[in-house]
Amino acid sequence: MKLLVKEITVLSGKGGTGKTSLTASLAVLAQKAVLTDCDVDAPDLHLLLKPEVLEKREFKASRVAVLDSELCVQCGKCEEHCRFGAIEKQVIDPILCEGCGVCVYVCPVAAIELEKRVSGYAFISKTKYGPMSHALLNPGEENSGKLVSLVRKNAKQVAEKENCELIINDGPPGIGCPVIASVGGVDVGLIVVEPTLSGIHDMERAQGLLNHFKISSLVCVNKYDLNEENTSRIEEFCSSNGIKVVGKIPFDPIVTEAMVAGKPVVEYSPESSVSKAIEELWKQTLENI
Amino acid sequence: MIITVASGKGGTGKTTVAVNLALSLENVQLLDCDVEEPNSHILLHPEIAETESVYTKVPVVSEELCNYCGKCSKFCAYNALFVAPKTVMVFPELCHSCGGCALVCPKKAITETERQIGVIKKGEADGVEIVYGELNVGEAMAVPLIKAVKSQIKSNKNVVIDAPPGTACSLVASVHKTDYCILVTEPTPFGLHDLKITVQVLKDLGVPMGVVINRAGLGDRKVYEYCKTENIPLLMEIPFSKKIAELYSRGVPFVAEMPEWKEKFLEVRDRIKG
Numbered sequence: 267m268k269l270l271v272k273e274i275t276v277l278s279g280k281g282g283t284g285k286t287s288l289t290a291s292l293a294v295l296a297q298k299a300v301l302t303d304c305d306v307d308a309p310d311l312h313l314l315l316k317p318e319v320l321e322k323r324e325f326k327a328s329r330v331a332v333l334d335s336e337l338c339v340q341c342g343k344c345e346e347h348c349r350f351g352a353i354e355k356q357v358i359d360p361i362l363c364e365g366c367g368v369c370v371y372v373c374p375v376a377a378i379e380l381e382k383r384v385s386g387y388a389f390i391s392k393t394k395y396g397p398m399s400h401a402l403l404n405p406g407e408e409n410s411g412k413l414v415s416l417v418r419k420n421a422k423q424v425a426e427k428e429n430c431e432l433i434i435n436d437g438p439p440g441i442g443c444p445v446i447a448s449v450g451g452v453d454v455g456l457i458v459v460e461p462t463l464s465g466i467h468d469m470e471r472a473q474g475l476l477n478h479f480k481i482s483s484l485v486c487v488n489k490y491d492l493n494e495e496n497t498s499r500i501e502e503f504c505s506s507n508g509i510k511v512v513g514k515i516p517f518d519p520i521v522t523e524a525m526v527a528g529k530p531v532v533e534y535s536p537e538s539s540v541s542k543a544i545e546e547l548w549k550q551t552l553e554n555i
Numbered sequence: 556m557i558i559t560v561a562s563g564k565g566g567t568g569k570t571t572v573a574v575n576l577a578l579s580l581e582n583v584q585l586l587d588c589d590v591e592e593p594n595s596h597i598l599l600h601p602e603i604a605e606t607e608s609v610y611t612k613v614p615v616v617s618e619e620l621c622n623y624c625g626k627c628s629k630f631c632a633y634n635a636l637f638v639a640p641k642t643v644m645v646f647p648e649l650c651h652s653c654g655g656c657a658l659v660c661p662k663k664a665i666t667e668t669e670r671q672i673g674v675i676k677k678g679e680a681d682g683v684e685i686v687y688g689e690l691n692v693g694e695a696m697a698v699p700l701i702k703a704v705k706s707q708i709k710s711n712k713n714v715v716i717d718a719p720p721g722t723a724c725s726l727v728a729s730v731h732k733t734d735y736c737i738l739v740t741e742p743t744p745f746g747l748h749d750l751k752i753t754v755q756v757l758k759d760l761g762v763p764m765g766v767v768i769n770r771a772g773l774g775d776r777k778v779y780e781y782c783k784t785e786n787i788p789l790l791m792e793i794p795f796s797k798k799i800a801e802l803y804s805r806g807v808p809f810v811a812e813m814p815e816w817k818e819k820f821l822e823v824r825d826r827i828k829g
């Protein structure tokens with residue numbers, strides 16, 4: 267019988283609201299969930315979960331145009347047709363090149379070739395909290411969405427193999443391609459918001475994204491006591507949009523201390539008010555998946 | 556001079572630094588290239604004078620001319636076209652607008668149309684000209700909109716660019732061809748880890764850089780040690796302060812309430828100019 271695996275993605279819109287610190291604590295509380303880090307270009311979850319890498323695979327998704335200057339007749343056709351401004355005076359800028367292949371097609375003397383390049387690595391690991399699927403995109407690369415999809419595919423395979431019923435994805439900031447790849451088809455998106463005007467603005471866009479893909483939202487207010495007026499505004503927004511606020515976590519420097527110690531806060535300081543709030547949040551979240 | 560403010564890790568204070576720096580300079584233009592989640596305008600409160608739609612090109616296939624040979628879908632590096640025996644499907648959100656499909660089509664069945672992906676807003680507040688992009692919700696590709704925001708750069712202005720978080724293509728598009736990059740980080744393990752990746756991107760791009768440490772006093776000293784070993788100048792420290800955090804939460808740039816900081820931002824500018 268195939269196991270029904272539930273999947274939850276922690277997202278925020280705005281960066282730095284506490285997604286990763288929260289995910290690490292949820293990993294402890296969930297016991298034997300598969301954990302993923304979908305923030306493939308600035309991953310941090312491994313700093314708290316300390317994975318032992320079992321498998322490492324090259325991720326080759328992008329191609330880059332390479333020009334052989336000995337064959338080039340300097341006709342300028344490649345430069346004329348490149349839509350990305352990546353060719354100037356018969357020199358290809360590999361950073362601007364998006365690997366479309368138009369230059370290869372228009373070159374009359376076959377002086378340009380597309381070469382595959384390694385865009386990053388995908389890892390399957392074990393941690394003391396459960397299996398982990400994660401990755402690292404090479405600096406400045408594109409295709410982060412494809413790498414996120416690979417991370418999630420690997421997580422599903424591991425979940426089936428290890429009989430895990432839950433996958434918790436630590437999502438990237440923003441609402442663009444890697445975020446879309448992180449939330450597509452999940453059971454619930456847990457939005458972590460801080461009570462600032464920017465935080466509220468970005469939460470509304472993140473929520474709009476979940477709506478767009480018909481994924482149900484839950485909200486958690488982090489550092490809620492830094493501005494209680496804004497926290498009330500978040501609660502009003504959620505209640506008028508039918509979204510459940512599953513938790514409010516107080517501000518406490520213990521979270522940073524736990525990060526410096528390289529541990530999830532619920533493990534580092536289980537009796538702190540932050541840890542109690544996270545435990546309650548997790549209980550509420552499970553009731554709403 | 557064009558200065559980009561970037562970070563790798565999100566929420567370290569890019570927008571705070573970009574807006575407060577812009578407010579400290581004269582004759583300045585602020586570009587918010589975090590088109591997924593633009594926040595500069597929340598601190599600056601500009602009056603918006605102009606809103607422009609931004610479009611990308613996507614293919615349209617004429618079913619009359621098409622003979623379903625499949626050359627377009629074979630060529631497309633982004634899987635944006637699918638050809639079946641009697642139909643062609645276009646997936647506009649995957650298209651990078653390279654124009655290759657129209658070029659390779661032997662029947663000239665492909666033309667291009669424009670698809671709106673977001674808007675650019677332009678305004679002004681406190682002597683700062685602001686341009687920011689807003690990507691449509693559900694839209695995947697930020698880079699074309701970032702390029703559209705950057706096309707508004709005025710060469711006679713001091714330009715400050717607020718970059719998106721991360722270290723992938725959106726950051727590259729934002730920081731490409733700028734004179735200097737200020738990296739904002741926080742003195743924590745996450746801040747340091749993402750700073751290191753961002754430094755690598757900037758080295759690859761050949762953009763000179765310096766670091767601003769925000770929320771100084773929190774965390775540990777490892778970011779300081781790293782900057783010293785790597786010879787990356789430490790341009791400024793902004794202390795962890797409830798007052799600054801509280802002002803930010805209400806959408807107030809802290810130089811407005813703490814004008815002594817304008818001098819410090821000017822010193823940063825002078826150090827960058829060298």
